[in-house]
Amino acid sequence: MHILLLGAGGFVGRHILSELLAGGQRVRAVARDVPARGEMEPPAEWVGLDLARASNADGWPPHLAGIHCVINAAGVLRGPEMHAVHVAMPQALHAACRKAEVRRVILISAVSARPDVATDYARTKIEGEAALRNSGLRWTILRPSLVVAEGS
Numbered sequence: 001m002h003i004l005l006l007g008a009g010g011f012v013g014r015h016i017l018s019e020l021l022a023g024g025q026r027v028r029a030v031a032r033d034v035p036a037r038g039e040m041e042p043p044a045e046w047v048g049l050d051l052a053r054a055s056n057a058d059g060w061p062p063h064l065a066g067i068h069c070v071i072n073a074a075g076v077l078r079g080p081e082m083h084a085v086h087v088a089m090p091q092a093l094h095a096a097c098r099k100a101e102v103r104r105v106i107l108i109s110a111v112s113a114r115p116d117v118a119t120d121y122a123r124t125k126i127e128g129e130a131a132l133r134n135s136g137l138r139w140t141i142l143r144p145s146l147v148v149a150e151g152s
Contacts (some may be wrong), residue, residue: 002026004067007074012108012147016073025050051083055088060096073108087131094135104138111145
């Protein structure tokens with residue numbers, strides 16, 4: 001299977017990437033800052049992309065060519081880019097996924113994505129989940145409660 005992994009340079013994304021590659025999957029890894037060639041461990045097909053600026057569906061087709069599944073592990077904990085990364089970019093991505101006939105989109109959300117949590121982070125995560133639910137795509141949403149690993 002060929003997987004597009006968003007947020008591959010982040011804490012959660014790096015661990016997902018390692019597991020996917022160990023399982024023999026082909027991964028196109030998207031990160032804002034692509035590691036230097038000698039630092040790419042494990043090796044993947046890296047794409048440098050600022051997801052806060054990727055809110056136009058017309059920009060996604062080259063990244064979706066040959067992709068069967070998208071895993072969105074991208075996230076912003078605070079700041080003005082939260083809505084862009086959690087809501088606007090995924091809406092554009094979902095539109096492009098429909099055209100590219102991507103089989104499934106998996107969103108790594110957060111346990112705090114609930115209406116009773118009054119933070120911008122929770123609000124934008126909820127909006128991002130709704131965008132995926134309403135996308136017309138086959139989807140899975142995961143809400144990890146606590147992520148602990150070496151380096152956390």
